[in-house]
Amino acid sequence: MPAYLRLEILRTLRDRRFLFFTLAFPVCLFLLFSTVFAAPGETEPGTGLTVAQYMMVAFGSYGAIGASLNATGPRLAAELDGGWLRQLRVTPLAAWKVVTVRIATALVLALPSLALVALTAALTQDVRLPVGRWIALLVLLSVATLPFAALGTLVGATVKADTAQPATLMVYLPMAVVGGLWLPVSQLPDFLRTLAPWTPANRMAEIGWDLVGGHAPSAAAVAVLAAWTAAFGALALLGYRRVTVAS
Amino acid sequence: MNAITFSQVRKAYGGVQAVDGLDLALPAGQSVALLGPNGAGKSTSLGMLLGLARPDSGTIGVFGHDPAEAVARGLVGAMLQDGSLPEGLTVAETVSFVHGLYPDPLPLAEVMELADLTALARRRASRLSGGQAQRVRFAMAIAGAPRLLVLDEPTAAMDVESRRAFWAGMRAYARGGRTVLFATHHLEEADENADRVVVIAAGRAVADGTPEEVKRAAGGRTVRFTLGDQPSAGLDLLPGVTGVRIEGATAVLRTGDSDATAEALFTRSGLRIRDLEIGGAGLEEAFLSLTRPAEGA
Numbered sequence: 135m136p137a138y139l140r141l142e143i144l145r146t147l148r149d150r151r152f153l154f155f156t157l158a159f160p161v162c163l164f165l166l167f168s169t170v171f172a173a174p175g176e177t178e179p180g181t182g183l184t185v186a187q188y189m190m191v192a193f194g195s196y197g198a199i200g201a202s203l204n205a206t207g208p209r210l211a212a213e214l215d216g217g218w219l220r221q222l223r224v225t226p227l228a229a230w231k232v233v234t235v236r237i238a239t240a241l242v243l244a245l246p247s248l249a250l251v252a253l254t255a256a257l258t259q260d261v262r263l264p265v266g267r268w269i270a271l272l273v274l275l276s277v278a279t280l281p282f283a284a285l286g287t288l289v290g291a292t293v294k295a296d297t298a299q300p301a302t303l304m305v306y307l308p309m310a311v312v313g314g315l316w317l318p319v320s321q322l323p324d325f326l327r328t329l330a331p332w333t334p335a336n337r338m339a340e341i342g343w344d345l346v347g348g349h350a351p352s353a354a355a356v357a358v359l360a361a362w363t364a365a366f367g368a369l370a371l372l373g374y375r376r377v378t379v380a381s
Numbered sequence: 382m383n384a385i386t387f388s389q390v391r392k393a394y395g396g397v398q399a400v401d402g403l404d405l406a407l408p409a410g411q412s413v414a415l416l417g418p419n420g421a422g423k424s425t426s427l428g429m430l431l432g433l434a435r436p437d438s439g440t441i442g443v444f445g446h447d448p449a450e451a452v453a454r455g456l457v458g459a460m461l462q463d464g465s466l467p468e469g470l471t472v473a474e475t476v477s478f479v480h481g482l483y484p485d486p487l488p489l490a491e492v493m494e495l496a497d498l499t500a501l502a503r504r505r506a507s508r509l510s511g512g513q514a515q516r517v518r519f520a521m522a523i524a525g526a527p528r529l530l531v532l533d534e535p536t537a538a539m540d541v542e543s544r545r546a547f548w549a550g551m552r553a554y555a556r557g558g559r560t561v562l563f564a565t566h567h568l569e570e571a572d573e574n575a576d577r578v579v580v581i582a583a584g585r586a587v588a589d590g591t592p593e594e595v596k597r598a599a600g601g602r603t604v605r606f607t608l609g610d611q612p613s614a615g616l617d618l619l620p621g622v623t624g625v626r627i628e629g630a631t632a633v634l635r636t637g638d639s640d641a642t643a644e645a646l647f648t649r650s651g652l653r654i655r656d657l658e659i660g661g662a663g664l665e666e667a668f669l670s671l672t673r674p675a676e677g678a
Contacts, residue, residue, distance in 0.1 A: 137478060148469040149469060217461060218465065220461060223431075223452075224461065225482045
C-alpha cells in the first residue's frame with residue numbers, strides 16, 4: 135500500500151495542469167484579492183480576522199479542495215475507462231486498498247496548496263501565527279478535504295473520462311463561491327448566505343478561520359463535514375459497485 | 382493437480398448466453414489456446430476465470446481456489462484485452478510497481494528481458510505505440526511469477542515481428558512448468574504456441590486436444606485430384622472420407638486418413654486419378670468446420 139501511495143503522489147505531481155490549478159492559481163488569487171481589493175489592516179466583519187488572514191484561509195482551502203477533487207475524479211474516471219483499474223483488479227492489490235490509497239493521496243496533495251498560500255501570506259502580507267497553530271491549520275484543513283475526496287471519487291465512478299474534467303469544475307466553482315472562498319460570506323446575496331453554512335467548502339474554511347483566530351473548530355462544522363463525507367462516500371461506493379462488481 | 386477447472390459454467394449478458402455450460406479441466410504446466418471466433422465467449426470465460434465477473438451458475442477453480450482468492454494470493458497474472466497504461470509513469474516504474482505487488486516475483490531484470498523492454502525502460506508508458514504497450518502489459522502479467530498466466534488476445538496490436546518476439550517470450554515463461562491459457566482467433570498462433578487447443582463456439586467447448594487432434598477431429602487432411610468429367614458418386618464412401626467438394630474439374634475430399642483414401646482412389650474407385658495432392662487441412666479449415674454449425678445456433 136505505501137508503494138501505491140508513493141506512485142499515485144508521484145504521478146499526480148508530474149501533471150503540470152494539476153500543479154498549475156492547485157498551486158500557482160490559488161497563490162495568484164490570494165495575492166490579487168489580498169493586495170488589490172483590500173486596504174492594509176482592514177478586517178473582515180464576519181470573522182473579525184484581517185482580510186489577509188481571511189483570504190489566506192479562503193484561497194488555501196480553495197486550492198486544497200481543487201487538489202482533492204482533481205486528484206480523484208478525472209483520474210479515476212480515466213483509469214476506469216482506460217482499463218488501468220481493471221488491470222489492478224487482476225493483481226493481488228485489494229480493491230479496498232486502491233480506494234483507501236486514492237483518498238489518502240487526495241489528502242496528502244491538499245497539503246502543498248495550503249502550505250504555499252500560507253507561506254505567501256506570511257511573506258507578503260505579514261501574517262504571523264504561533265508555530266503550533268500553523269501546524270494545526272495545515273493538518274486539520276488537509277483532513278477537512280475528506281468530503282471533497284469522497285465527492286471526487288463519486289464523480290470518477292459516475293462520469294465518463296472525457297466529461298470528468300468539466301464535471302469537476304462544475305461542482306468546484308459553485309461550491310467555492312457559495313462557501314465564501316472568493317468573496318466573504320457577509321458579501322454574498324441573502325439566499326446564498328443562508329445556504330453557505332450547509333456547504334462543505336464553507337465549513338472547511340470556517341475551521342481554518344477559527345484556528346487562525348485562536349478558537350477550536352466548532353462541533354457544527356465537524357458535523358456538516360462528516361455528514362457530507364458519509365453521503366458522498368456512500369454514493370461513491372454504490373457507483374463503484376455498479377461499474378465493477380455487476381459485470 | 383488441475384490449474385483450472387470450469388464446471389458447467391454459464392453466463393448471460395443482456396439476454397445473450399455468452400457462456401453456455403462450459404466444462405474444462407487444464408492440468409498444471411500446459412500451454413493451452415482458447416480458440417474461437419469473435420463472440421464465442423472467450424473473453425467472458427477469461428473474465429470469470431480472473432474473478433472480474435461471476436458466473437450465473439457453475440463453478441470455476443484456480444489451483445483449487447475461488448478465482449478472486451487465487452488472484453489475491455498472487456497465483457495469477459493476466460494480460461487483458463483493453464488497458465491503457467497510466468499517465469505520468471515510465472515503463473520501469475509501471476512494471477516495477479506491479480512487480481512489487483506479488484509475494485514472490487521474478488527478478489525485475491528478467492521480466493524486462495522476457496518482455497523485451499530493457500531499451501524502453503525510461504520511456505513514458507502512456508506514450509508508447511500499441512505494440513510496445515502490449516509488451517509492457519505482458520511484463521506486468523509475468524512480473525509476479527504467477528503459476529497461471531492468462532492472455533486475452535495478446536497480439537492484437539502487434540506487427541509480425543513483435544508477434545514472433547512476443548511468443549518467444551511467452552514460451553520462455555511457460556518453460557518453467559507454468560500454466561498458460563491464451564485466447565486467440567489467430568489459428569496459426571494456437572497451432573504454434575499451444576500444447577493443447579480448446580475450440581470454443583457459442584459459449585461451449587466444441588473440440589479439445591492437441592493441435593493435431595483438433596485438425597483430425599475436423600476431418601484432418603484434404604486429398605484433391607482432377608476429376609474432369611468422371612462421375613463423383615461414391616467418393617464419399619471411400620475409407621476415411623468425411624466430406625466431398627467439387628470445385629470445377631477438381632474433387633476435394635476431406636479425410637481423417639489420407640493414406641487409406643489415396644490408396645482406395647487408385648485401387649477401388651475405378652476412376653482415372655490425375656494431379657493427386659494431399660494437404661494438411663490446417664487449423665483454419667478445422668476451425669471453420671468445427672464452429673460453422675454452431676454459429677447458426
